[in-house]
Amino acid sequence: xxxxxxxxxxxxxxxxxxxxxxxxxxxxxxxxxxxxxxxxxxxxxxxxxxxxxxxxxxxxxxxxxxxxxxxxxxxxxxxxxxxxxxxxxxxxxxxxxxxxxxxxxxxxxxxxxxxxxxxxxxxxxxxxxxxxxxxxxxxxxxxxxxxxxxxxxxxxxxxxxxxxxxxxxxxxxxxxxxxxxxxxxxxxxxxxxxxxxxxxxxxxxxxxxxxxxxxxxxxxxxxxxxxxxxxxxxxxxxxxxxxxxxxxxxxxxxxxxxxxxxxxxxxxxxxxxxxxxxxxxxxxxxxxxxxxxxxxxxxxxxxxxxxxxxxxxxxxxxxxxxxxxxxxxxxxxxxxxxxxxxxxxxxxxxxxxxxxxxxxxxxxxxxxxxxxxxxxxxxxxxxxxxxxxxxxxxxxxxxxxxxxxxxxxxxxxxxxxxxxxxxxxxxxxxxxxxxxxxxxxxxxxxxxxxxxxxxxxxxxxxxxxxxxxxxxxxxxxxxxxxxxxxxxxxxxxxxxxxxxxxxxxxxxxxxxxxxxxxxxxxxxxxxxxxxxxxxxxxxxxxxxxxxxxxxxxxxxxxxxxxxxxxxxxxxxxxxxxxxxxxxxxxxxxxxxxxxxxxxxxxxxxxxxxxxxxxxxxxxxxxxxxxxxxxxxxxxxxxxxxxxxxxxxxxxxxxxxxxxxxxxxxxxxxxxxxxxxxxxxxxxxxxxxxxxxxxxxxxxxxxxxxxxxxxxxxxxxxxxxxxxxxxxxxxxxxxxxxxxxxxxxxxxxxxxxxxxxxxxxxxxxxxxxxxxxxxxxxxxxxxxxxxxxxxxxxxxxxxxxxxxxxxxxxxxxxxxxxxxxxxxxxxxxxxxxxxxxxxxxxxxxxxxxxxxxxxxxxxxxxxxxxxxxxxxxxxxxx
RNA sequence: GCCCCCUUGGCGAAAUUGGUAUACGCACGGCACUUAAAAUGCCGGGCCGCAAGGCGUGCCGGUUCAAGUCCGGCAGGGGGCACCA
Numbered sequence: 026x027x028x029x030x031x032x033x034x035x036x037x038x039x040x041x042x043x044x045x046x047x048x049x050x051x052x053x054x055x056x057x058x059x060x061x062x063x064x065x066x067x068x069x070x071x072x073x074x075x076x077x078x079x080x081x082x083x084x085x086x087x088x089x090x091x092x093x094x095x096x097x098x099x100x101x102x103x104x105x106x107x108x109x110x111x112x113x114x115x116x117x118x119x120x121x122x123x124x125x126x127x128x129x130x131x132x133x134x135x136x137x138x139x140x141x142x143x144x145x146x147x148x149x150x151x152x153x154x155x156x157x158x159x160x161x162x163x164x165x166x167x168x169x170x171x172x173x174x175x176x177x178x179x180x181x182x183x184x185x186x187x188x189x190x191x192x193x194x195x196x197x198x199x200x201x202x203x204x205x206x207x208x209x210x211x212x213x214x215x216x217x218x219x220x221x222x223x224x225x226x227x228x229x230x231x232x233x234x235x236x237x238x239x240x241x242x243x244x245x246x247x248x249x250x251x252x253x254x255x256x257x258x259x260x261x262x263x264x265x266x267x268x269x270x271x272x273x274x275x276x277x278x279x280x281x282x283x284x285x286x287x288x289x290x291x292x293x294x295x296x297x298x299x300x301x302x303x304x305x306x307x308x309x310x311x312x313x314x315x316x317x318x319x320x321x322x323x324x325x326x327x328x329x330x331x332x333x334x335x336x337x338x339x340x341x342x343x344x345x346x347x348x349x350x351x352x353x354x355x356x357x358x359x360x361x362x363x364x365x366x367x368x369x370x371x372x373x374x375x376x377x378x379x380x381x382x383x384x385x386x387x388x389x390x391x392x393x394x395x396x397x398x399x400x401x402x403x404x405x406x407x408x409x410x411x412x413x414x415x416x417x418x419x420x421x422x423x424x425x426x427x428x429x430x431x432x433x434x435x436x437x438x439x440x441x442x443x444x445x446x447x448x449x450x451x452x453x454x455x456x457x458x459x460x461x462x463x464x465x466x467x468x469x470x471x472x473x474x475x476x477x478x479x480x481x482x483x484x485x486x487x488x489x490x491x492x493x494x495x496x497x498x499x500x501x502x503x504x505x506x507x508x509x510x511x512x513x514x515x516x517x518x519x520x521x522x523x524x525x526x527x528x529x530x531x532x533x534x535x536x537x538x539x540x541x542x543x544x545x546x547x548x549x550x551x552x553x554x555x556x557x558x559x560x561x562x563x564x565x566x567x568x569x570x571x572x573x574x575x576x577x578x579x580x581x582x583x584x585x586x587x588x589x590x591x592x593x594x595x596x597x598x599x600x601x602x603x604x605x606x607x608x609x610x611x612x613x614x615x616x617x618x619x620x621x622x623x624x625x626x627x628x629x630x631x632x633x634x635x636x637x638x639x640x641x642x643x644x645x646x647x648x649x650x651x652x653x654x655x656x657x658x659x660x661x662x663x664x665x666x667x668x669x670x671x672x673x674x675x676x677x678x679x680x681x682x683x684x685x686x687x688x689x690x691x692x693x694x695x696x697x698x699x700x701x702x703x704x705x706x707x708x709x710x711x712x713x714x715x716x717x718x719x720x721x722x723x724x725x726x727x728x729x730x731x732x733x734x735x736x737x738x739x740x741x742x743x744x745x746x747x748x749x750x751x752x753x754x755x756x757x758x759x760x761x762x763x764x765x766x767x768x769x770x771x772x773x774x775x776x777x778x779x780x781x782x783x784x785x786x787x788x789x790x791x792x793x794x795x796x797x798x799x800x801x802x803x804x805x806x807x808x809x810x811x812x813x814x815x816x817x818x819x820x821x822x823x824x825x826x827x828x829x830x831x832x833x834x835x836x837x838x839x840x841x842x843x844x845x846x847x848x849x850x851x852x853x854x855x856x857x858x859x860x861x862x863x864x865x866x867x868x869x870x871x872x873x874x875x876x877x878x879x880x881x882x883x884x885x886x887x888x889x890x891x892x893x894x895x896x897x898x899x900x901x902x
Numbered sequence: 903g904c905c906c907c908c909u910u911g912g913c914g915a916a917a918u919u920g921g922u923a924u925a926c927g928c929a930c931g932g933c934a935c936u937u938a939a940a941a942u943g944c945c946g947g948g949c950c951g952c953a954a955g956g957c958g959u960g961c962c963g964g965u966u967c968a969a970g971u972c973c974g975g976c977a978g979g980g981g982g983c984a985c986c987a
Contacts, residue, residue: 029941240982243906247983254987277987290987330985356985366987374903375985454986573982683914683927691914699928702941709942746918761916761926768926775943846922851968853922891967897921901967 030708032672036810040141048827049143051099053545053556060096061560062088063540065568065576066103069129069151070110073136075608075654075680075692076569078664082677082807083605083686083756084567085142089806090751092143093830099560101543102137102144104130106153107467107532109187109203116498122466123494126153136665140673141809143826148546152535153466157542159489160551161534162471166482167590173219176480180360181459183211188501189463190215192531193456194248194575202575216470216528217457220582224249224453226596227581236601238687241573248574250454254278255433256363257447259289259339262348266336267301272441273339273351276362276452280436281428284417285369285390287380289339289351290332292359297351301335308333308353315355330379331355342436342446344418354379362452370407377407390417391425458579460531465496465504467529475516475523484517490525503527536576537583540566540598551592558594565754566599569607577602603754606689608680610660612649613637620659621646624666628694651691662692674808675701681756681807703764704811707804710771711797711815718794719783720820726788732773733792738837739769740796745833747803756807763804770796794819799831847872848899849881857898865892872898 043049064084067077088100104126111122118125130151137144150157168174182191186206190213195202220227228249231242258274261267273289291298293312302309311333332352341347349367356375357366370380371389380387387403391412398415414420420428436447461470469490471483483490493511496504505511505527516523538551544560545553561584568576580598587593613621621639626646628637637646654661667676679700684690729737743766750759774793783790797819805812805825816825845857845868855877859868869890872878882902889901 240906244982247905250983250986252986275987279987354985356987358986361986368987373987375987452986454983570981685915688908688914693914693928695928696914703927705941749918757914758916758926764926844922848922848968851966856922889967891921893921893968896918897968899921899967 027709027712030705030811030814032674032704032810033669035814036139036141036672036674039810039813040138042813042824043143043826046824046827048824049100049145050147051097051101051145053559055097057095057097059099059560060091060565061099061544061563062091062565063099063101063543063563063567065566065572066105066536066539067133068105068108068110069126069133071129071132073133073664075662075664077137078140078676079608079680079686079690080567080569080605081137081140081142082680083603083754084565085140085144085677085809086681086751086756086759086806087565087567087754088143089809089826090748090830092826093802093806093828095829098143099543100142100144101148101150101546102142102146103148103150103539103543104133104152105532105536105539106130106151107158107529107535109189109464109466111466112464112498121494123153126151126466139665139668140677143809148543150539150542150546152468152532152539155489155491157539158468158535160542161468161530161538162483162488162490163485164538164551164587164590164592165530165534166471166485167592168218168586169482171586171590173222173586173589174216175219175457176214176216178212178214179459180210181213181215182208183213184208187464188503190459190461192459192533194458194578195531195533213461215459215461216472217459218582218586220458220579221453221455223582223585224251224455225451226585227455227578228453230581230597234597234600234602237599238602238604241570241577241602241604244573245578248455248578252278252452252454254450254452255280255436255447256450257283257342257367257436258441258444259342259349259367260441261337262340263336263338266304267297269300270297270337273297273365274363275365275367276450277367279369279372279429280432280447281414281420281423281425282369282372282390283341283343283367283432284414284420285371285388286341286349286367287370287386287388288368288376288383289349290354290357290366290368290376290379291335291351292357292364293353293355294359295353295357295364297337297365298335298353301337301353305335308335312353315353330375330382332379332383334383342439342441343432350385352379352383360456361454371403372407372409374407374409377403377405381405388416390414390420458531458582460534461528462531463503463506463527464529465492465498467532468535469505470526470528470530472526473514473517473523474526475519475521477521478516478518478523480526481516481518481523487517505529533576533579534583537579538587540580541584541587541593552587554592554594557592561593561595562597562600565601565603567603567605570604573604603686605686606684607653608692609651609689610654610662610692612652612658612660614647614649615639616645616647620657622659623662623694653689654692667697671697671701672704672810674811675704678703678760678808682760683757685757686754703767704808707767707800707808708811708815710767710774711801712818714770714774714793714797715818715820717779718797719780719787719790723787723791723794726791729788729792730786732777732786733788734837736770736773736789736792736796737834738840739766739773740792740799741833741837743769744799744803744831745838748830748833751806759803760807763800763807766796766800766803770800801825802828802831843895845872845895846897847875847878848897849878850901851899852881854878854881861895868892868898872900 062084064080088098092098106126111126114125115122182196184191184201184204184206186204191201196208200207228251254277256274256276258272260272293315302312332354335351337351338348368376370377370387389403392398392401392415393412411425414423414428437445439446471490473481475481493508512525512527514525540563541552541557545556584598585596613626615621625640626637627640637648652658679697743762746762747759801812801815812825841861843861846853847855847857855875857872885902887902891899
């Protein structure tokens with residue numbers, strides 16, 4: 026009787042064996058082809074959660090598989106260690122952010138190690154370490170030199186809870202991405218990265234990222250928001266209200282509808298509006314009112330279109346006999362286009378709403394195909410579809426694209442003053458990335474502000490600008506502002522007393538290049554060009570979808586900026602991206618509505634009805650919906666508890682089984698237990714057969730018995746299928762194929778008379794051993810510790826983690842006789858067992874001779890027989 | 903409002919990309935082993951029907967010798983963007 030596999034005792038031993046031989050250390054000089062697999066590094070919040078287990082289990086399968094396939098694999102780990110939670114902890118618990126962070130790192134590193142990940146820990150980095158962020162400061166300064174960083178005063182998103190500025194990407198539905206607080210607009214001077222310089226490239230290169238999910242590419246495309254249109258200048262006609270202006274420039278994507286224009290709309294902050302407001306107190310009051318309207322979703326949806334007639338009029342560029350009034354309107358954004366539009370009410374809903382309110386003309390100029398000009402009228406809904414131009418002078422009869430072209434051409438050749446009146450222009454929605462954060466626990470921006478020299482870069486030899494450790498968190502705001510001495514320094518340029526920049530960088534900067542730093546983590550420069558150029562792009566990046574337009578867009582920008590400043594040679598950081606699903610769990614509530622943890626309750630099932638009670642008090646518990654694991658809903662399961670109870674392999678196996686990796690996986694007790702049972706079953710199968718099999722020294726037989734061939738076909742098919750599944754990141758399918766192989770070996774073994782088989786059919790014995798070796802080898806990426814124990818049991822003195830992936834033998838992947846389903850008129854009626862290489866005529870004759878086929882043909886003439894080789898036969902009558 | 907994705911047994915899902923629908927697992931039922939339990943092993947199962955057979959991948963229609971897979975429409979669920987001119 027084989028003893029149960031004791032994961033708790035065995036797993037640490039195998040990890041020691043890996044460590045002793047240092048087998049996961051990666052050498053940059055290794056000549057084998059490279060493979061860089063990376064999972065998004067964790068924020069050191071305290072303890073790892075199941076989402077981490079899933080993420081890192083997937084990455085580890087790929088890393089171990091690629092290693093077995095002969096690649097030089099880079100699989101590093103680090104810590105996204107700056108950020109607000111450390112400061113919040115400092116305030117709440119009177120600890121220092123640094124101490125808090127490093128303690129968390131120590132805990133989480135231990136937890137990750139207990140998972141048995143094949144990580145090169147010698148490359149570990151923490152972004153809060155000066156040895157990392159000094160290079161980030163260097164990059165910042167090089168970007169500044171290259172014109173990719175600038176400083177400007179602008180309206181920014183202010184998070185009143187976190188007391189800091191947020192980038193546009195970090196505002197979700199008008200609320201801070203972390204705090205959930207409604208964001209306010211404030212005017213501040215901020216540092217910006219010129220991500221818009223790369224807007225075209227960032228959008229165009231998405232087409233080449235064919236190993237990224239289409240969904241993420243679409244999201245980035247929409248976020249960058251490119252639109253092709255034109256700038257059109259309108260000459261002022263009646264300009265008493267704004268005498269300093271002679272024209273207004275608008276942006277439009279519909280130059281074709283220019284004849285339908287009935288007003289000009291400008292933003293309340295448009296220079297012309299500001300000028301007019303100086304002369305008109307009522308307009309000033311109106312503009313002020315517009316600014317007060319919130320930017321939240323609710324505010325925007327309920328806000329009515331409002332305008333104020335400035336009294337200014339402009340001349341229509343294509344019809345000099347017409348003038349248009351200029352309105353200040355609350356729905357025009359100053360920071361998109363030129364902050365001015367021409368309103369064409371018939372073909373834009375917003376303009377229509379506005380025109381109806383202020384009684385402006387509504388002239389349809391695009392007629393939907395099939396309708397009559399005489400009867401086509403616009404009611405409450407603008408028409409924004411295609412059609413034929415009407416009421417448009419020379420454009421009449423043209424289709425929309427032709428009309429666009431005609432107007433563009435004409436306005437480009439028509440002069441207003443000495444310049445063309447119109448200009449084609451591609452606009453993007455993307456804004457530059459504001460990175461200044463008014464927080465302590467982040468990378469200091471290496472700038473010194475001097476009264477006479479302005480902002481001066483910190484000289485290279487003074488880097489890093491280190492965070493002072495003696496800071497206090499007893500009042501709100503940025504501790505760096507309150508520090509008694511840190512910010513007072515001499516100007517590096519003139520030596521006069523000056524002041525350090527006290528803002529720190531957005532923590533998304535830290536994660537925008539860590540993947541490059543991993544390639545040479547000890548380099549004295551930010552990157553080692555030969556290392557970064559040979560390792561990047563990351564071959565397979567794995568992480569959550571929540572970073573689709575945050576981290577993943579910033580990193581694409583950063584890589585380009587690094588290329589522009591000579592720190593890297595490529596544009597794209599991640600060649601392959603995989604976004605995994607979440608780990609979700611049932612929620613539970615006490616009768617008085619309090620969330621309660623699954624650890625505190627017992628769930629029973631009777632006749633399909635599940636009931637929950639409190640584990641100690643026995644009071645009934647309400648079973649709620651299935652939600653993402655979160656502390657607030659208390660539906661978390663601690664990975665360490667699971668690893669201690671079942672072992673890391675079982676936790677990993679369960680995370681990889683059943684659910685496709687891109688979908689959410691439901692964590693259930695029953696599921697883990699099932700995974701644990703499989704681990705025991707695999708161990709038992711290998712251990713028992715290993716004892717029955719003769720010594721492994723036997724030579725490969727020159728011929729195989731039919732029984733041996735059956736076993737070999739099963740194992741080689743599984744070998745091929747598991748390899749393909751892992752390559753396609755279809756871990757659930759790989760798991761299913763392994764189950765099949767275990768089932769096949771078990772049932773084959775049950776039909777064998779042990780130990781006579783070794784003598785009566787040595788080729789079968791050999792095939793059994795081969796099958797076990799394949800089984801253990803293909804299971805090793807998922808359950809690495811157990812696989813080592815099995816490998817050992819099979820008599821190996823080496824580690825399976827270092828064993829090569831076997832090559833599946835092609836002739837074992839095809840059978841010599843096959844079973845073909847035979848359909849009559851598309852319905853399956855019989856099966857034909859026939860030689861795999863039989864020719865079509867033989868197959869047809871044999872199929873028509875089948876009893877089930879003859880019965881359903883009922884003597885009717887056969888019209889056609891379709892034979893799909895190796896697949897199916899369809900008889901048409 | 904615009905864009906995208908998903909829908910297959912009691913449940914998680916698979917289906918060589920147009921070729922035997924439901925592999926594999928979970929849960930369930932039966933049996934064996936056991937004093938008993940646990941553990942383990944074996945057997946079972948889409949639905950209707952005694953059977954022959956019929957019907958079955960959210961719903962309606964189409965293309966095809968053949969549709970879970972392709973096309974058109976609809977419903978339900980999820981996600982992204984959103985006063986972006």
